[in-house]
Each structure stands twice: as C-alpha cells, then as structure tokens.
Amino acid sequence: MNPVAELFQIEHPIVQGGMVWCSGWKLASAVSNAGALGLLGSGSMNPQLLEEHIIKCKNATSKPFGVNIPLLYPHAKDHIETCIRNGIKIVFTSAGNPDTYTALLKSHGIIVVHVIANSKFAIKAQNAGVDAIVAEGFEAGGHNGREETSTFCLIPQIKKIASVPLIAAGGIYDGKSWLAAQILGADAVQLGSRFAACEESSAHTNYKDTVRQATEGSTQLTLKKLTPVRMLKNAFYQQIANAENSGSSAETLKEILGKGRSKKGILEGDLEEGEMEIGQVSALIEKPETASQIIQDLLQTYQKAKENLYV
Amino acid sequence: MNPVAELFQIEHPIVQGGMVWCSGWKLASAVSNAGALGLLGSGSMNPQLLEEHIIKCKNATSKPFGVNIPLLYPHAKDHIETCIRNGIKIVFTSAGNPDTYTALLKSHGIIVVHVIANSKFAIKAQNAGVDAIVAEGFEAGGHNGREETSTFCLIPQIKKIASVPLIAAGGIYDGKSWLAAQILGADAVQLGSRFAACEESSAHTNYKDTVRQATEGSTQLTLKKLTPVRMLKNAFYQQIANAENSGSSAETLKEILGKGRSKKGILEGDLEEGEMEIGQVSALIEKPETASQIIQDLLQTYQKAKENLYV
Numbered sequence: 001m002n003p004v005a006e007l008f009q010i011e012h013p014i015v016q017g018g019m020v021w022c023s024g025w026k027l028a029s030a031v032s033n034a035g036a037l038g039l040l041g042s043g044s045m046n047p048q049l050l051e052e053h054i055i056k057c058k059n060a061t062s063k064p065f066g067v068n069i070p071l072l073y074p075h076a077k078d079h080i081e082t083c084i085r086n087g088i089k090i091v092f093t094s095a096g097n098p099d100t101y102t103a104l105l106k107s108h109g110i111i112v113v114h115v116i117a118n119s120k121f122a123i124k125a126q127n128a129g130v131d132a133i134v135a136e137g138f139e140a141g142g143h144n145g146r147e148e149t150s151t152f153c154l155i156p157q158i159k160k161i162a163s164v165p166l167i168a169a170g171g172i173y174d175g176k177s178w179l180a181a182q183i184l185g186a187d188a189v190q191l192g193s194r195f196a197a198c199e200e201s202s203a204h205t206n207y208k209d210t211v212r213q214a215t216e217g218s219t220q221l222t223l224k225k226l227t228p229v230r231m232l233k234n235a236f237y238q239q240i241a242n243a244e245n246s247g248s249s250a251e252t253l254k255e256i257l258g259k260g261r262s263k264k265g266i267l268e269g270d271l272e273e274g275e276m277e278i279g280q281v282s283a284l285i286e287k288p289e290t291a292s293q294i295i296q297d298l299l300q301t302y303q304k305a306k307e308n309l310y311v
Numbered sequence: 312m313n314p315v316a317e318l319f320q321i322e323h324p325i326v327q328g329g330m331v332w333c334s335g336w337k338l339a340s341a342v343s344n345a346g347a348l349g350l351l352g353s354g355s356m357n358p359q360l361l362e363e364h365i366i367k368c369k370n371a372t373s374k375p376f377g378v379n380i381p382l383l384y385p386h387a388k389d390h391i392e393t394c395i396r397n398g399i400k401i402v403f404t405s406a407g408n409p410d411t412y413t414a415l416l417k418s419h420g421i422i423v424v425h426v427i428a429n430s431k432f433a434i435k436a437q438n439a440g441v442d443a444i445v446a447e448g449f450e451a452g453g454h455n456g457r458e459e460t461s462t463f464c465l466i467p468q469i470k471k472i473a474s475v476p477l478i479a480a481g482g483i484y485d486g487k488s489w490l491a492a493q494i495l496g497a498d499a500v501q502l503g504s505r506f507a508a509c510e511e512s513s514a515h516t517n518y519k520d521t522v523r524q525a526t527e528g529s530t531q532l533t534l535k536k537l538t539p540v541r542m543l544k545n546a547f548y549q550q551i552a553n554a555e556n557s558g559s560s561a562e563t564l565k566e567i568l569g570k571g572r573s574k575k576g577i578l579e580g581d582l583e584e585g586e587m588e589i590g591q592v593s594a595l596i597e598k599p600e601t602a603s604q605i606i607q608d609l610l611q612t613y614q615k616a617k618e619n620l621y622v
Contacts, residue, residue, distance in 0.1 A: 118527050118528065119526075119527055138461055139449075148528075149591060150449055150461040150482055152461060152491070153482050154527070170463070174467075180491035180492075180494045180495050181491075183620070184487055215430075216430055216464075217429065217459075283464065284467060309490075
C-alpha cells in the first residue's frame with residue numbers, strides 16, 4: 001500500500017493543501033469524501049472559527065481530514081490546542097519551526113506533517129519526529145522558500161535524505177505531474193491551486209475567474225525582502241514590484257502590504273488591491289470543476305500517463 | 312522510434328546543451344560518440360574559432376553533432392554563415408527571434424531547433440518553420456526566461472501547443488528527471504549543468520569543483536533588469552544582488568557586470584569576480600565524471616525508474 005495513503009488511512013495518496021480563505025469545511029470535506037485528504041486551512045481563521053469548521057467538517061464527512069497550521073501566525077498555539085481538544089487526528093504544520101509543537105501533538109496521538117522547501121528543514125522536521133514531510137517547490141502559490149528550488153530539483157534532493165514519506169507540492173496539476181513527482185521520489189502529491197479555484201473553495205468568484213484566466217507568467221514570487229509569496233500580477237503586485245525595483249526597504253514594503261491583503265484578494269475578490277495568492281499551475285486551470293471531479297481527473301490522467309509509457 | 316532521436320539520427324534522445332566556455336569540440340564529440348547529441352556552444356567563440364571547433368569535432372566523431380547560436384550575440388550572423396559553409400547539419404538557435412535565420416538555415420537543409428521559455432515563442436518558432444523546440448525551465452543555468460516558469464509547469468504548457476518534437480531543459484539530471492520530463496510531455500531532454508562540470512568540458516577546474524560543492528540555494532536567477540541569468544552566489548553575484556536590493560538602474564548593473572564576466576568565471580576560474588553560470592541541478596552533481604559516464608548513467612537510471620513504477 002502507498003505509505004501516505006496508509007499513514008492517513010485514505011484511498012488515494014493525494015492531499016488538498018491548506019490554504020488561507022479557500023479551504024474551509026466545504027472544500028476539506030468534499031476532498032475527503034472523494035477519497036483524498038482534505039485540510040482545513042487555519043491560517044485565515046481565529047480559534048473559534050477553526051472549531052466551527054472542524055465541527056462542520058466532521059458532520060460533512062466520516063473520512064479522515066486534517067488541519068494545516070502556519071506556525072508563524074498569531075493564533076498558532078491556540079489552533080494547536082483547538083485541534084487537540086476537538087480530536088483532530090492529522091495536523092500539517094508550515095512556516096515555522098517543527099520543534100515547537102511536534103512532540104506535543106504526537107503525545108496526543110496526532111499524525112504530524114511538516115511543510116519544507118529545503119533539506120535543512122526536512123532534516124529538522126524528521127528530527128522533531130514528524131510522520132511525513134511536504135516538499136514544496138518554487139512554483140507553488142502563496143508563501144514559498146528563499147532558495148527558490150523548483151519541484152523538479154527539490155524532490156530528488158529531499159528524497160536523498162528523507163526517512164519518512166515524502167509529499168510533493170508545487171506545480172502538481174494532474175495525473176501526469178503526479179506521476180512525474182512520483183518518479184522524482186515523492187510518495188504522494190499535494191495540490192493547492194487547482195483546489196483553490198474549484199467549486200467548494202470559499203474564495204470569491206472574482207478570484208476563481210481570474211485564476212482560470214491566468215496564463216504563463218501571470219504569477220510572480222515577490223515580497224522577497226519580507227517573506228516570499230507567489231501571487232497573480234495585479235495592480236497591488238505592480239505596486240510592490242515598483243517599490244522593490246526602486247530599492248524600497250522591508251519597512252516600506254510592509255507599509256504597502258498593510259493588513260488583510262489576502263482576505264481582500266481571495267475572499268472579497270478585490271482584483272486590483274487584493275493579494276491573489278496562486279501557483280504557476282494556474283496557467284493550466286481553465287474550467288470550473290468540483291473537488292470530486294479534480295480527484296477523478298487525477299486518477300484517470302495518472303492511469304493514462306502510466307499506460308502511455310508502454311505504448 | 313523516438314521523434315528526436317529520429318530527427319537527429321542519434322541513438323539516445325539526449326542533447327548536451329550548447330554552453331559558453333564549456334562546450335567546445337572535446338565535449339560535443341564525446342557526447343556524440345556516446346550516442347547522444349553534442350552541441351558546440353558558439354556564444355563564447357568568434358567565427359574563426361567556431362570553424363576550428365567544427366573541424367576538430369568532425370575529426371573526433373563521425374556521428375551527428377550540432378552548433379548552438381545565441382542570436383543576440385554580435386557574431387550570430389557570421390556564425391550562421393560559418394555553419395552553412397562548413398556543412399553543419401543541426402543548428403540550435405536561442406536568445407533571439409526565430410524568424411531571423413530559420414528560413415535561411417532550412418534552405419541549406421539544416422535541421423533547426425529553437426530554445427524557448429514560453430508558449431508565445433514556441434508558436435513563433437513553429438511558425439518560422441523550426442524542426443523541434445527546446446523548452447527551458449526556470450531552474451536552468453545561464454540565460455533564462457522572464458516568466459520564471461519551472462520545468463514542471465512549462466512542459467505541459469508547451470506540449471499543449473507543440474506541433475514539433477519537444478525537448479525539455481532545466482532541472483534534468485538523471486534518468487528519473489528524464490522520465491519525469493517525458494511524462495510531462497517531452498520527447499527528449501537537454502542537459503547543460505551536468506555536462507558543464509564533466510571532464511571534457513573546457514571550463515576551469517575551479518569552476519567544476521565549485522559546481523560539485525554547490526548545494527540547494529547555491530544558485531540564483533539574477534540580473535532581471537538586464538537579461539535574467541542563473542549563476543552561483545559568489546562575491547560577484549553578491550555585488551549584483553546588493554545593487555539590485557538598493558534599486559540600482561539597468562545602467563548601473565551593466566557597469567558592475569562589465570565585459571567578460573562569464574569568461575572570467577567559467578574559463579579562467581575566478582571564483583570571486585567571475586560569473587559562474589549553472590543550473591539548480593548543480594546541487595545534485597557530486598563527483599567527477601566523463602560525458603560517456605553521464606550518458607550511461609542516464610540510460611541506466613531511466614530504465615530503473617521505469618521498472619520501479621511496476622515494483
């Protein structure tokens with residue numbers, strides 16, 4: 001059996017990435033009901049809202065689902081406690097130190113997965129006792145690593161030192177990229193962007209429409225003086241890019257960024273002033289689809305890609 | 312038969328990328344003798360030197376080899392004429408407009424391949440009548456596209472519109488990445504970095520040693536206000552990065568760059584002041600090897616990767 005499917009007790013080794021303003025109970029439960037692993041993205045929730053989503057998600061699916069917790073977010077500690085109190089069995093941690101909460105989570109019997117973008121943090125996560133790692137390449141949307149290592153180069157690199165199951169993220173769109181990631185060394189794949197644009201995502205229609213219209217070069221990794229983020233190149237991005245090109249300091253960039261930019265872009269659909277986080281695969285996303293249709297398409301195109309190798 | 316192997320009349324659908332200061336007759340003939348396609352990198356040669364390399368390469372191999380011509384280089388037109396006069400049968404053009412010389416080359420029965428980093432130029436190249444395209448991802452060394460599309464995202468995108476054989480470049484290291492690129496839609500692969508560091512490369516020992524010591528994050532795509540180039544992060548890179556971070560203009564960057572930086576780095580082995588162009592796969596390159604050993608390793612690991620899918 002696939003080690004990631006076995007770990008999470010799911011049918012297909014596919015994970016829906018936890019994403020701010022996109023992955024609430026509707027998306028996570030739809031993905032889990034389709035036989036993959038749905039994740040609640042707690043990065044855009046306060047602990048009370050997270051608890052509501054956990055309860056709703058439990059009512060909507062009897063299958064395993066998890067919670068993603070970005071460790072640098074102000075509510076991280078409360079989120080961890082909320083997960084423990086509500087009997088969550090799978091937690092993905094990201095954007096922070098895997099030492100901080102792994103032991104605590106494990107002591108409550110929770111499966112812990114940490115998201116990394118380089119070998120250094122993969123080793124750190126493994127030493128902290130995580131059960132699996134997600135290696136996320138440069139092409140992924142949202143927060144991203146400073147080394148800018150692409151999935152093609154990152155997965156073989158991490159595979160060399162991986163002692164736990166490895167989940168590839170960044171650039172995964174269909175069964176072809178799933179199979180390609182597997183060949184490079186991944187046991188499973190995590191998709192963010194394609195689920196961010198699907199029907200059950202809680203993102204605004206404007207955001208989903210814009211993602212479907214995106215083409216090559218529509219996204220850019222930016223805000224490198226703060227924390228690198230990949231986003232669509234809209235008016236807000238251009239303001240950041242202009243400031244960066246003229247040598248603005250981190251402080252000035254923080255001022256331009258302000259508060260609530262991703263909420264404005266993703267949840268409220270402000271196409272000009274919002275931060276529209278999405279990965280490079282947005283160029284391949286073209287039509288509206290449900291989470292279940294995405295999983296079905298992944299399974300079918302994976303099978304076809306495998307068969308095509310022997311035509 | 313593989314369409315790229317058939318096009319070039321070679322045994323294995325593997326191309327050694329034409330690289331400045333690395334790929335003279337020694338490397339190109341070694342690669343061709345091993346059953347793949349060797350390319351002379353004319354970007355660091357004047358027309359007389361190119362002619363010498365063509366003659367030496369013909370003496371060193373009876374198998375097909377080609378010449379890579381970066382079209383924006385001052386000698387491009389003379390190089391084209393040198394190729395025609397010397398009966399070269401395969402020309403790869405890059406860094407320029409495929410309209411300019413494709414018809415001329417084709418009228419002399421020369422197979423023309425153009426290197427692109429986006430769909431727009433892929434279509435332009437196909438309309439110009441090229442016989443194949445190389446799609447080069449963000450992770451590749453040296454000159455690179457502005458869209459920063461990674462190989463994982465670029466190949467499926469180009470495959471959608473490709474009407475000629477497609478060669479993947481950027482991030483290709485071994486048979487696993489070769490097979491992964493094939494699954495994403497490539498008919499063949501082009502490797503630069505691994506050949507740049509091999510025995511027959513004319514690069515300086517200092518350069519090769521440094522490439523073998525490179526780890527994740529050792530390279531960076533930089534000089535984006537001029538033409539983006541991926542290079543190792545040495546003192547020269549840091550000078551560029553500092554200037555960019557403080558908002559320096561293209562003119563200032565040109566002054567810092569000066570003339571002959573890649574020669575200084577790659578050919579002369581100046582580790583501090585030279586421009587050390589190399590791709591992200593440098594992190595995977597560890598031991599000295601010959602061109603023939605690289606081809607053998609590619610074939611063996613490709614076969615093994617295919618077999619592993621059915622274990």
